[in-house]
Amino acid sequence: MTSSTPRGTRTAPRFWRLSSLAVVASLALSACADFSGIQSRGTLRPASTLGLDSQTTSVAPPWARQDWWTQYGDAQLNSLLTQALAGNPSLQQASLRLERAQALAGGSEAALLPQVGAVADLSRDLYTSNGLYPKPLAGSVRSMGTLQASGSWELDFFGKNRAALDAALGAVQAAAADAQAARLLLASQVLRTYFQWARQGQQLAVAQRTLEQREEMLGLVQSRLKAGLDTQLELRQSQGSLPDARLQIEALQEQIGLTRNALAALVGDPALAPRLVQPVLPEQISADVPAQVPVNLVGQRADVVAARWRVEAASRDTDTARAQFYPNINLKAYVGLSAFGFSNVLKSSSEQAGVSPALSLPIFEGGRLRANLKAKTADLDSAIAAYNGAVLEAVHDVSDQLLLSESLWRQQALQHSARQAAEDAYAIARQRYQAGLGTYLQVLSAETQVLAQRRASVDLAARTVDTQVALWRALGGGWTPQTVAVAPQGAVASGLMAVQSALAGPRSAPAVAPNGPPAVP
Incomplete structure (x- = not known):
């Protein structure tokens, strides 16, 4: 789930409500992966x-x-x-x-610990005329620039x-x-x-x-x-x-x-x-x-x-x-600049940002976890x-x-x-x-x-x-x-x-x- 939020909009309350519901649902479903009956028999x-x-x-x-x-x-x-x-x-x-x-x-x-990285990507590409991209991209040669910082943090709840x-x-x-x-x-x-x-x-x-x-x-x-x-x-x-x-x-x-x-x-x-x-x-x-x-x-x-x-x-x-x-919860976020044309990369209108909480839940693992x-x-x-x-x-x-x-x-x-x-x-x-x-x-x-x-x-x-x-x-x-x-x-x-x-x-x-x-x- 990725959210790219333009300035001036207010979607945070809705986003956190959805995240809370996802957490509750994942905790409820975690019972599907069961470890009961597996314990140590050793005695010191x-x-x-x-x-x-x-x-x-x-x-x-x-x-x-x-x-x-x-x-x-x-x-x-x-x-x-x-x-x-x-x-x-x-x-x-x-x-x-x-x-x-x-x-x-x-x-x-x-x-x-949180993980933080950065990427600088400059490219010049020819877009196919018979692909997914419509005109004016189709058949054109465009320059693309991206300057972006990203981070992730796995919340070790369990x-x-x-x-x-x-x-x-x-x-x-x-x-x-x-x-x-x-x-x-x-x-x-x-x-x-x-x-x-x-x-x-x-x-x-x-x-x-x-x-x-x-x-x-x-x-x-x-x-x-x-x-x-x-x-x-x-x-x-x-x-x-x-x-x-x-x-x-x-x-x-x-x-x-x-x-x-x-x-x-x-x-x-x-x-x-x-x-x-x-x-x-x-x-x-x-x-x-x-x-x-x-x-x-x-x-x-x-x-x-x-x-x-x-x-x-x-x-x-x-x-x-x-x-x-148990569920694995990872928070990911990014912020940076991206635009067509190298001259547009550093413009304030090229900024982009996003946050994406990632939740993975083991339900049916075929006995691998056990x-x-x-x-x-x-x-x-x-x-x-x-x-x-x-x-x-x-x-x-x-x-x-x-x-x-x-x-x-x-x-x-x-x-x-x-x-x-x-x-x-x-x-x-x-x-x-x-x-x-x-x-x-x-x-x-x-x-x-x-x-x-x-x-x-x-x-x-x-x-x-x-x-x-x-x-x-x-x-x-x-x-x-x-x-x-x-x-x-x-x-x-x-x-x-x-x-x-x-x-x-x-x-x-x-x-x-x-x-x-x-x-x-």
Whole structure:
């Protein structure tokens, strides 16, 4: 419906009466497109069923800081992590995905605003003599000029565009959390690879001493054989132990080379490998691990936060699909100049204007709208299931790391006692040998137990550090989400906010941003 109104006429009251009748009629007919019976069946898992400490904390404990690894005091490790987090290609990809989500959100926001455009059209046309145009246009060549501004504004009465924007904002927040998850994963991989390299280096030192010990034992057996105190059996047994010791050294050197290359690849600088210095495992590792984890720390894991935002985005997608069942009202208007002949374009008599409210109403869509809503609802249920799975996996991960931490500390205490006993026996054997009360073969045999305990000690220390890194990652790496929340609507979204509140702890009333959704502190 288009109205071109010359100056001096008064048709506005009639126009608005007709528009009001059209709106009323469209609302009455909207019942023809029905979405009844289509609703989400997903249920968010209550935080009370997770088995975590219901108390929350607003301060990250020492074992849940973003720079937790600095407690080891390893300058080379700190430098590697800084370099890895600055230039790794996987982090760049995550950052670009976030930028893309932000751009799409900007496009969704544009749908809420009026659109304004302008056109300048100058043409010269030959009008057919046998067409629709009568004389004097028929068969003539005329110039035509148009200078016109136009605008349109979709009135979002039923929240379709608002819901689409909220869904896009949810995707942005999920992408931001995914980027943090990628950073945390990379940092944990660098840490675990670095300490794995340290373990291999210390095991290599033990293997090299083992080879030296077996060479000494072979020399002793050869001397005893010449003296008639040993037989060829003892000689062949001693000779057979040397290839095995050399094999262990070669295997460890291979592992060290591969681990060093893997570390350089994680850092993003393959040429860095030859310049790295062999690290050692930390001698003193803090045993300050939590007995039980506050529930809000699990809720701050980047993967849980991302899954939570995907539920929110999917919920708003269903709102968008549901709003498509209602009428769509778009106001269009134009004003400008148009005339035959270029010289007439700028004359006041060439002005033209019009306004045209456009109403579209879904009546019979052949099931298209219902199918779309069913698909979006299924997406929402899938997002809820993924969120529940992420929460369960997070709790499982944290529980495993806590159990391993406690068990490894007990194992280290027991192994320390065993190693001390072996060291004491070795010291006694050396004292007896030096006093002429024992043989050097007894000293070497006692040292064999010491070397075995050293290997076990290195492995336990490496497992303890690796478990600490895994626990740090499982607790979210000390990250505190800084998000812009979207006010939830409906039963599913209300349940979402209930779980968010339980996982993230108490929060103050949301502050409404001047031009956006409520912001969560």
